Amino acid sequence: MSANPTHLAHHFADVRQQHDTATLGMWVFLVTEAMVFGGLFLAYTVYRVLYAAEFAAASAHLNVVFGGVNTIVLLSSSLTMALAVYWAQTGQQGRVPAALILTALLGTAFLVIKGFEYHGDYEDNLMPGLAFDEHAWGPHPERVKLFLVIYYIMTGVHAVHLIIGIGLISILALMARRGRFTRGYYYPVEVGGLYWHFVDVIWVFLLPLLYLAGVRN
Amino acid sequence: MAEHRSRLQIYGIVFVALIGLTAVTLLLGGVELGAWHTIVGLAIASTKATLIVLFFMHLLHSPRVTWLVAGTTLLFLAILLLMTLTDYLSRGEG
């Protein structure tokens, strides 16, 4: 392993230590991210236990086609991200920028689809405060609204993470194009990848919880 | 190089599995499973998450401390969820 002194910060003994430290740092950071979503999952779970019927009914009105397509888009972006890390690690630096750009584009596609979905939700009167039919939901419209509010908060917080992720990946793509990474020094790609996959993992749970809380026909 | 190709193959298999499981999730969305509806949905999601974490995030080949970090997270998420739910599920009892 050849130490690259320009990338080695003064307080590390060698590149290996720096790489492992950065990776562990990201894992530890993801702990906090998991707990942020943990709070949201808690609110969701408690209200779902209390208001199972309303949650099932409201959930069935969300657009599962958009939700499903977006899942596939995001999973694909995880694959391209994993490939970018793999190529960076195995010294095939020429392939890294394309993989990263593709990842960022898939992330953007997710957001665009999500935007159309929100618009559709608006047209379907599924947006409390802006467009919502109090009388279409039986005795407890406030519980339906609660579900929708949690839906927007969870997907919104997820989208914010995705936007940050797209920014990070774009920067990495730029660095990769400029030939910054080597087999010995690619931890930014690795660390960025960890973050990206985490955002994907969150979505994997959001799909059944938000879109499939009730039986669809 | 053979080892490299096999890692690419693993990524391919994982990806196909992820897409397949997503399809199963979506198909089961229309099936009446009663109480199992949510359990199955979450079990599939957990499987997918595990695949991503183990392979895409390289947990499988990570040092013990990374496993410790991941395990701690799961433990405390469980504490947060279960110990709060204890309250809601036992209200009105006793």
Place this chain on the structure above:
Amino acid sequence: MSTVAVATPQGESPPVTRPVNYLNVHFGVRSWLLTTDHKRIAILYLISITLMFFLGGAAITVVRLQLLTPDNNLVDADTYNKLFTMHGIIMVFFFMVPSIPAVLGNFLLPMMLGAKDLAFPKLNLLSWYIYILGGTFTLWAVLSGGVDSGWTFYTPYSSKASHTNIIPAAVGVFIVGFSSILTGLNFIVTTHMMRAPGQTWFRLPLMVWSLYATSIIFLLGTPVLAITLTLVAIERIFQVGVFDPALGGDPVLFQHMFWFYSHPAVYIMVLPAMGVVSEVVPCFSRKNIYGYKFIAFSSLGIAVLGFLVWSHHMFVAGISVYEAFLFSFLSFMVAVPSAIKVFNWTATLYKGSVAFATPMLFAFGFIGLFTIGGLTGMFLASLGTDVHVHDTYFVIAHFHFIMVGGAVMAYMGGLHFWWPKMTGRMYPEFWSRLAAMIIFVGFILTFLPQFVVGNLGMPRRYYQYAPEFQVLNVMSSAGASILAVGYVLPLVYLLWSLGYGKKAGANPWLATGLEWQTASPPPPDNFAVTPVVTEAPYQYSKEVAVVS
């Protein structure tokens, strides 16, 4: 040790050579505001939290004056509510939580490990800027009209009924949370990755164990508080239901989420304090610490068990009887590791060589007051008695014994203990011992009567009260004025010592630990040569090499 003596810059008296240290290596505001040196960041934190401490103290001074008579009208009800809220928010989030970790921990952790810096120096600086940003928001909330929700932000009061600056205050607390998160992240990764050769887990000073345990809480608890406050803000801004029962929500869920962070936050405050005491007691007893592994694992035990007890704040909040049983039981469990620590510190004194230096006086104060604070927690953990004393001054007294009698005492002790290391100067021994005594006496007089008045039934957050509570409240206010003197005094003599204090050598206490084996103040990279650790900590029975 082997500090490199470098000639001073031109213009000073020629024969004096001065070693390069972290303070004199660069000069100017820029060199401080853009520093990534953990020691300088610690100093930045020290200045900021001291400012916050006196702001929070000023607020509570007015509160104590208001409570001198039962129907005083020094301030009106709204102002009073804003003052105790300001006191709570500032003291909890901007003083207590960052106090020992961000000042002493930041300064010491890398040195105790034998590292040159924390793993992520830039994140460390970022955490300070985030702290300042959060502080700015909160101060803005206070200055532009105030906040009156109490530091607990209970819904639906905070999300609906209050007409004050809830949002900016909540945003401030939200932001400052990320400063804690970054500090915790840095400490955990540094402890895992940056230990010097030979520095195994069981050779770590107990301060490191306690900072590590604290960081676990930072990382697992703070994000939940952040999202909880976000939900309150969303409910308040968009008037949609999350916790509001009129909109389908459950306000008790807010309390679950809030205390999931805010109970462990108590251990954020007291665990590092325990770490300080575990350093000070062996040093001034010249003994190896008794039960090293028990103290180390009890820190981790407290960090984990601390997350399993939050509902004991909610025994009369409308939770289920079984939830209450569960949490009462677990709350007693967390007392066991605390008891283990107290007994082990006491046993360390046995057959030691006890010196009554200022840090040791503060440590004695900590052990005594923490013990009382911990034992009065029994009344709150026990369901039968909590039903009576819940939300009264008994609770106020209890947690001030833990946080002020415990954590602030230890913080003061630690500040004195490592002051020579941080500044290269000794503090004046007479004045500091006097301050330690004044703080102890003032503290007892302030908070002991509050147990009594709480048990009598005086609820917290009352700006006027029943006349029969007056005598005890006057005692409390009198104690608070003594306490104020005790806190201003160190500010004066510590500042004085910067210019006039006796020069401290590298190791004025003849203490063990890597931080004492480098110069005072330490050089920018902490050690001229990366140290190699060959033995367990606290080898006080050996002759300690005196380093000048």
Place this chain on the structure above:
Amino acid sequence: MFADVPLIPEAASTHATAMDELFYFILGVCLFFSTLIAVLIVTFAVRYRRRSEAERPQPIHSSLKLELTWSLIPFVFMMVFFFWGAHLYFSWAHAPADSMEVYVVGKQWMWKMQHLGGQREINELHVPVGRPVKLTMISQDVIHSFFVPAFRVHMDVLPGRYTTLWFQPTKPGRYHLFCSQYCGTNHAKMIGEIVVLSSDDYQTWLNQGVDGGMAQAGRKLFQKLQCVTCHSADAKARAPVLEALYLSEVHLDNGKIVRADETYLRESILYPDAKIVAGYKPIMPSYKDQVDEEEILQLIAFIKALRPGQTPPRTESADPPLNPILDTKQGK
């Protein structure tokens, strides 16, 4: 001045005596342990004070036996605290069946009490000595907490949900009532008194200026709101008969069975479609905006008191509604 400074709270309920025993037991144990630690620290610090700078004491290594001892002894005491406390809490959480019922509405910043007999009070509650009293409480705005130090009872009063509290006063007198959950500007003024009267005095008090019981008020509301049009005594009417409904089991159209307690009755008034009784159509409108918390409690009191054959006739001319406001300044 110091002569009338109390140091321990008055004990005026059965809870108070029971809790005080535990309180003083814990206090005794805590005093013992804090004294023990203080004595040890002072003794060690003085006995082993540093006499010469050259002192180098011998290291002492920890003994597992000692560590276990000082872990287990506190643990045993704590388990006693836990079980004793849990026992008290359990009895505190369950009111005796023969309790006298009082309904409490908390709002910023006052307490409103209603007795089943129709007496209404603000910031004052008259109860007889020696009888268990059960409070059913709800808040109109934010969270409050009903705290009577002399009775050692304490319970949060939540918006949107009933909580209960019971006590049995043991001696006549006037006792503080505090709101102990911070509720805004005049939190400190949300105070009142519990007046415990001897049985005779209580009877006298009961007979003063009452205009019909709480159930009576509920009955009038029942007619005024035209509830009786559908909820008649006729089992074939459009809505279920409400006679002897309270605490009975209700079969719903989704096959579930619920117990008709206060929470169910409240929900059925505010959200009639939430639980549909089997065999009926969801035609009842919500009364959410037509009744306040106090009136809901009156309707519930009426339904609770409604025995077979007591449903008011549809044709009876409805009296003008009672003036429900005692405190005209705070009128709604």
